[in-house]
Amino acid sequence: MEQITIKEVAKLCGVGVSTVSRAINNHPDINEATKQMVMETIRKYNYVPNNSARNLKRSDSNTIAVLIQGITNPFFADMIQVFERAATGKKYSFVLQHVEERENAVDVAIQLEKEKRLKGIVFLGGLNSRAGEKLQRLPVPFVISTATEELDESVPTVTVDDVKESSRMVDYLVSCGHKKIALLAAAKDDASIGKLRYNGYRRALQKNGIAYDEGLVQWTQAGQPIYSMKNGYRMTKELLESGQEFTCIYAISDSMAVGACKALFDAGKRVPEDYSVAGFDGLELSEYYEPSITTIRQPRREMAEATIRLLFDMIEEKAAKKYQVFEAELIEGGSTRRLEA
Amino acid sequence: MEQITIKEVAKLCGVGVSTVSRAINNHPDINEATKQMVMETIRKYNYVPNNSARNLKRSDSNTIAVLIQGITNPFFADMIQVFERAATGKKYSFVLQHVEERENAVDVAIQLEKEKRLKGIVFLGGLNSRAGEKLQRLPVPFVISTATEELDESVPTVTVDDVKESSRMVDYLVSCGHKKIALLAAAKDDASIGKLRYNGYRRALQKNGIAYDEGLVQWTQAGQPIYSMKNGYRMTKELLESGQEFTCIYAISDSMAVGACKALFDAGKRVPEDYSVAGFDGLELSEYYEPSITTIRQPRREMAEATIRLLFDMIEEKAAKKYQVFEAELIEGGSTRRLEA
DNA sequence: TTGTACGCGTTATCAC
DNA sequence: GTGATAACGCGTACAA
Numbered sequence: 001m002e003q004i005t006i007k008e009v010a011k012l013c014g015v016g017v018s019t020v021s022r023a024i025n026n027h028p029d030i031n032e033a034t035k036q037m038v039m040e041t042i043r044k045y046n047y048v049p050n051n052s053a054r055n056l057k058r059s060d061s062n063t064i065a066v067l068i069q070g071i072t073n074p075f076f077a078d079m080i081q082v083f084e085r086a087a088t089g090k091k092y093s094f095v096l097q098h099v100e101e102r103e104n105a106v107d108v109a110i111q112l113e114k115e116k117r118l119k120g121i122v123f124l125g126g127l128n129s130r131a132g133e134k135l136q137r138l139p140v141p142f143v144i145s146t147a148t149e150e151l152d153e154s155v156p157t158v159t160v161d162d163v164k165e166s167s168r169m170v171d172y173l174v175s176c177g178h179k180k181i182a183l184l185a186a187a188k189d190d191a192s193i194g195k196l197r198y199n200g201y202r203r204a205l206q207k208n209g210i211a212y213d214e215g216l217v218q219w220t221q222a223g224q225p226i227y228s229m230k231n232g233y234r235m236t237k238e239l240l241e242s243g244q245e246f247t248c249i250y251a252i253s254d255s256m257a258v259g260a261c262k263a264l265f266d267a268g269k270r271v272p273e274d275y276s277v278a279g280f281d282g283l284e285l286s287e288y289y290e291p292s293i294t295t296i297r298q299p300r301r302e303m304a305e306a307t308i309r310l311l312f313d314m315i316e317e318k319a320a321k322k323y324q325v326f327e328a329e330l331i332e333g334g335s336t337r338r339l340e341a
Numbered sequence: 342m343e344q345i346t347i348k349e350v351a352k353l354c355g356v357g358v359s360t361v362s363r364a365i366n367n368h369p370d371i372n373e374a375t376k377q378m379v380m381e382t383i384r385k386y387n388y389v390p391n392n393s394a395r396n397l398k399r400s401d402s403n404t405i406a407v408l409i410q411g412i413t414n415p416f417f418a419d420m421i422q423v424f425e426r427a428a429t430g431k432k433y434s435f436v437l438q439h440v441e442e443r444e445n446a447v448d449v450a451i452q453l454e455k456e457k458r459l460k461g462i463v464f465l466g467g468l469n470s471r472a473g474e475k476l477q478r479l480p481v482p483f484v485i486s487t488a489t490e491e492l493d494e495s496v497p498t499v500t501v502d503d504v505k506e507s508s509r510m511v512d513y514l515v516s517c518g519h520k521k522i523a524l525l526a527a528a529k530d531d532a533s534i535g536k537l538r539y540n541g542y543r544r545a546l547q548k549n550g551i552a553y554d555e556g557l558v559q560w561t562q563a564g565q566p567i568y569s570m571k572n573g574y575r576m577t578k579e580l581l582e583s584g585q586e587f588t589c590i591y592a593i594s595d596s597m598a599v600g601a602c603k604a605l606f607d608a609g610k611r612v613p614e615d616y617s618v619a620g621f622d623g624l625e626l627s628e629y630y631e632p633s634i635t636t637i638r639q640p641r642r643e644m645a646e647a648t649i650r651l652l653f654d655m656i657e658e659k660a661a662k663k664y665q666v667f668e669a670e671l672i673e674g675g676s677t678r679r680l681e682a
Numbered sequence: 683t684t685g686t687a688c689g690c691g692t693t694a695t696c697a698c
Numbered sequence: 699g700t701g702a703t704a705a706c707g708c709g710t711a712c713a714a
Contacts, residue, residue: 019699022693054692100425137387688710
């Protein structure tokens with residue numbers, strides 16, 4: 001397959017390369033007739049401009065990128081849509097860039113910015129720790145969407161306060177009369193969002209004068225996918241087999257909560273009559289499960305909208321609140337019940 | 342932020358650009374000491390090579406790309422992992438490229454190949470119709486993973502036969518004694534996978550001598566997201582309100598089936614005692630729902646492995662079966678029951 | 683082992 | 699309105 005270039009198109013048309021370039025890029029200074037002619041031969045010979053060469057020459061590009069780790073996380077689905085629409089609505093090109101687990105998102109961002117001359121960047125799904133210094137090197141505005149670390153107000157961020165919201169959930173469960181609340185947690189060495197929600201759990205217990213019981217905490221095994229139903233199932237099964245007493249399971253994600261419910265069902269237990277189960281995130285799933293899952297609903301769409309708005313404000317150098325913490329909402333589902341006194 | 346280039350690095354090091362280049366690319370012909378020195382200043386000045394310039398110069402690149410439409414579809418989650426691991430295992434770079442709805446995947450592929458000098462391409466999630474001719478223009482091997490159209494054996498494809506598998510499901514439901522099987526379908530003008538599964542439904546009815554009843558088919562409203570729980574919920578609600586008689590609901594995806602179950606529960610019905618519900622795909626969800634959903638499980642991982650293997654075989658010009666149809670498996674869940682005679 | 687010079691395909695700045 | 703031509707940043711013959 002011959003790779004045809006702009007030069008050959010020019011030759012075929014009997015014009016100069018710049019004319020072809022003008023035709024491609026809708027440049028005003030070109031005769032309509034020659035433009036048509038050029039476009040025609042372009043179509044005829046299936047000429048496709050080389051983006052690398054373009055980007056090399058261009059110095060600005062009206063492109064924003066969303067960098068996302070864990071692209072398959074259903075939590076991000078709506079958010080991506082919001083970004084995409086906002087970008088195209090502003091006549092911006094939109095690049096969705098997947099960041100592999102072992103990659104550093106900021107490194108990817110720095111590279112991509114050079115390559116594509118980005119105007120702005122969204123980090124979806126937070127940032128690994130110690131990205132801080134590197135972040136300084138990004139020559140374009142960026143926003144972190146959903147924090148995964150302790151809050152750092154010096155960095156443009158749109159998020160919920162995971163510690164607080166997790167604490168809110170446990171508060172609620174305690175207010176329902178639960179005292180022995182099992183936790184389905186992330187891996188023990190997790191330093192990300194799982195840690196924050198764990199911290200919220202501990203904080204709420206302390207606040208309510210309930211002793212922390214290590215035996216009630218199930219850690220995800222290293223290497224296992226954390227936010228899966230299977231993981232919730234396995235941990236719950238182990239919890240049941242451990243003989244620990246508890247009246248309630250709080251899973252740090254909805255999918256884990258679903259797995260927990262299933263494990264309880266399979267053990268012949270009822271939810272919420274025998275055990276209450278709560279989750280976190282407010283996925284579509286939690287609403288449609290039977291029973292519906294009591295959860296913390298993060299305002300995903302609003303957060304996504306705020307994120308992209310903030311990014312554009314920064315790009316356009318408008319004043320804007322650079323650090324925005326959203327309130328989540330506790331959804332009382334059918335999976336938890338109030339304990340009789 | 343000054344954009345530092347390879348020339349300046351060379352100047353800073355007091356060497357030529359080629360030496361810097363050699364250092365970066367682990368070229369053998371370079372003195373270890375100078376290499377270290379170069380790398381050191383590179384780090385010091387945070388030099389990052391410009392990928393556009395690189396790609397422009399390179400003519401091969403050991404990169405494969407996966408183009409995917411509907412990146413948030415949970416169906417693809419495991420498959421992406423398989424691709425990623427296989428690629429890195431073969432020392433290939435891996436690019437996951439999201440294709441927007443209104444974009445043509447083949448156009449994106451052609452561009453991307455030029456830009457990144459791809460070695461091979463996977464189209465995940467099928468291809469829109471009439472991609473055929475354009476496909477010829479791709480100068481590198483490609484594989485279509487999961488077909489969305491009628492089967493075309495001349496194109497490298499790894500898929501299940503959606504018509505057949507859908508038919509298999511309906512066959513099974515009929516064998517359970519169901520005669521009035523409602524269908525939750527895609528939009529009426531859908532020409533993709535929804536159409537295939539619909540065709541399977543009709544074929545099975547015919548084969549079993551059951552008259553097709555348009556009233557039993559619920560079409561997704563135009564513009565609505567098809568494969569969502571919400572959609573399944575809404576359609577089921579309408580079905581119930583329509584007064585149509587039926588004993589079973591067959592949804593063309595698991596998420597729709599879950600929505601259907603929930604709608605039935607909310608209407609005070611039981612599953613499967615009052616209505617049987619079946620889905621398609623075999624998502625994790627179908628297993629963990631209560632009751633578990635009877636579904637057609639596509640062997641996703643196997644298909645992904647076959648896809649990537651086929652792609653590499655083609656790249657390496659090994660002989661390989663270019664058209665592979667996998668058998669799916671009918672999973673009997675708790676959501677369907679055998680009707681008493 | 684190292685440096686120079688050229689070309690990759692495109693866009694932009696000039697003259698014309 | 700159009701056509702040369704110089705960049706853009708990098709890799710790589712080729713020469714040294």
